[in-house]
Amino acid sequence: MRTLTVARLVISALLPAACAQPTESGSREEGGEERSAIVGADARADNTRTAVVSLDGGCSGTIVRRSADGDKVYVLTAAHCCLSPPKKVLIGPDFLEPSRTLDVDDDSARIHPCYNVFNHDYDVCVVTASGAGDLDVTPIPLASAPDDVTVGSAVTVVGYGGTPAQNSIRRRVEARVSEVEPLTIVIDQTNAQGGVCYGDSGGPALIQQNGVEVVAGVSSFVARSNFCDASGALARVAFAGVRNEFLEKVLAGEASTLEHRLIVRGGVTPGQVRDTYIASDQPDQSFGERVDLLVGTPRGTDAVRRALLRFDLASVPRRATLLTARVGLGVASTSGPGAISVHRVERDWDESESWASFAGDWFDPIPVAVTGNVKAIVKEGGLLSFDVTRLVLDWLRGKTENYGILLRSDDREQIRLFASDLPSSLRPWMRLCYLPKAP
Structure with a gap:
């Protein structure tokens, strides 16, 4: 991956790690939206976070929970990655040579009811895959409120984003938070700082809570830039309208009662x-x-x-x-x-x-x-x-x-x-x- 950084939020000339304005053809995401890839001078291959997976080789995601019997896994990703529902969960450090492949359950994609395609608010989705009974993967839990993410905080972003060399490797980098909003965490990707780029959509931003690594954000979009060297935006998991009113209900098999207008x-x-x-x-x-x-x-x-x-x-x-x-x-x-x-x-x-x-x-x-x-x-x-x-x-x-x-x-x-x-x-x-x- 190139040595670059994340993009800034605030307005939507920012393109999601796959985003609202078609730019790059051939990406898995709906309408050829831009894909984001982990970038930065300190970006490294990640061989340990087995719960971070690839969806069809186009988006990233995180196994955040398993069913009581262990047969089903719940994968958190970005809503824009579910506009054309993924078919395969590719597990392993290289999605071209996965150690395990699971079929996504038919009609399992649950997009946040308030997802806004215009500016990518509530850019979260959950898909399920069955047949995981013998899968040796420990889910990464969701961050709880308050997540204590503030300007200057460090988060670890992980994903399978592409590069000119057609990257297929899971990578990680530490990123620095530049702005925090109720729905969004923004990371500064200027001056070769770490962040996300095309292909990392849906991947996690990780923090520590009580000594446990948790998912605080979901890679959503980057500022319009061929080099991903402005800023990147992450959907914030701990916001009540995301975790309490959507994710926890979906993970419990319930329907969210949220509405949008x-x-x-x-x-x-x-x-x-x-x-x-x-x-x-x-x-x-x-x-x-x-x-x-x-x-x-x-x-x-x-x-x-x-x-x-x-x-x-x-x-x-x-x-x-x-x-x-x-x-x-x-x-x-x-x-x-x-x-x-x-x-x-x-x-x-x-x-x-x-x-x-x-x-x-x-x-x-x-x-x-x-x-x-x-x-x-x-x-x-x-x-x-x-x-x-x-x-x-x-x-x-x-x-x-x-x-x-x-x-x-x-x-x-x-x-x-x-x-x-x-x-x-x-x-x-x-x-x-x-x-x-x-x-």
Whole structure:
């Protein structure tokens, strides 16, 4: 494998260790998504972690549990590896010469109900394989909460990712955590640090808990880079919506009760989603019928553009226990790096709004989220994605009125986003994951 590193998360110009935007043909993952391979100057062959397996030679996975009689093994992998369900579990340090091959049970793939193909939230899946009664493999258990993973923590990533030499060997490397979110652990792969690359999808990120090695993360995606030298993202196992409400239930033979809701404009009228932008240099002009949303300041000017969006939550059960809420917008172009802040709007509005009519700064100056608009993340054709869980919780509980959100940037750069007047695949969305009734 090449001496490289993991990629950064935050927005989905990051491609999963097999990812949402097709790049490399011939990978096992759905749509030819990118595969990730263990990289870094210190990457080494791993001959001891027998529970880390290959799925069809295209994705990696971890045996995390066995059935009571020992005949069945449960393999944790990435959800995007199950979009086209794997057929074989290849056991051994080299998947081209496996010491044992198990057939994946028909229809056994269980993808997390809230898996988001747009930004790869909840990128976890479990498959089962029978006939393992005499298999000499000890499962690696799941990390429990709190996992105590923080910025600067070390994790060991393991996988069968490919290289120019067509690697088929299980490899490991120590990686350094650069960012931690409820759903995701991000590892820094710059400067030849260790991490994941194409082909390691579904493989584990391992830590120690009480002296036992456990699975803290599942290799999900890497920042768009031919060399995997930006950052890598791992689905976080200890998050309650992953372990408690999905993995433990699936491993016990139960169905998860989690539900998801995608809110996106369904037709040509605002309906579930309103969006527009306002411009200080055109104070009386409304832009509700435009196909784009502008945020920031065009270079060489003092003009200010701010975007307004509102997602209708009427379809979400009022007694739901919300786990996560995220908003995503497609990126058409950016003039340069900058930060975008997300604010709660404090009065009602419609798509005829203008800078003059919105006078008075009708938004909370304290942002609910701040995200970068470039780095290795948001590029032309990328996805700007941010977490609004706390704000949506307040809306659902009636603490504040849902007047939507405002996007602004003070970095004298401009980002152009896709609006809801474009085809449905490009429209802004909000995706929620929840339990339908409070316990």
